[in-house]
Amino acid sequence: MHDNQPRTIALDALPEVITRYLTAHRSHDxxxxxxxxxxDATVVDDGHTYAGTAAIEGWLDRAATEFTYTVQLTDARETDADHYIATQHLEGDFPGGTVDLHYRFTLRAGLVERLVIEP
Incomplete structure (x- = not known):
């Protein structure tokens, strides 16, 4: 019986595509x-939905320049082969100064189909 509860996995056990995204995003690449x-991916962040690679690219560019912060991957969970949650601890000059954000990834054919970022 599978209850679809995310289970903790090693940080380096996240799929390559997720690690690639997190590393590139952290280095503003x-x-x-x-x-x-x-x-046709969608990203939901801070109450806004970005659909398609052009919109996602614009969101990534804005996110890279809006605030200065450090990022540390603190937790990784897997629900099934296509659903992962990466938790990152951010500290910086944004309102509140620190936050733990959960990056909820849905994969399709080895790529990210949907990403929801929320506290």
């Missing part, structure tokens, strides 16, 4: 980060 997404 938008060109590499956007390669992690399907052409």
């Amino acid at each position: 938008t060109a590499t980060a956007v390669t992690a997404f399907t052409g």
Whole structure:
């Protein structure tokens, strides 16, 4: 019986495409980060939905310049082969100064189809 509860996995056990996205996003490498997404991907962040690679690329560019912060991957969970949650701890000059964000990934054919970022 599978209850679809996410189970903790080693940080380095996340799929390559997720690691590629997180690493590229952290280093403000938008060109590499956007390669992690399907052409029809959606990203939901801070109450906004970005659909398609052009919108996602614009969101990544804005996110890279809006605030200065450090990022540390603190937790990784797997629900099934296509659903992962990566938790990152951010500290910086944004309102509140620190936050733990959950990056909820849905994969399709080895790429990110949907990403929801929420506290």
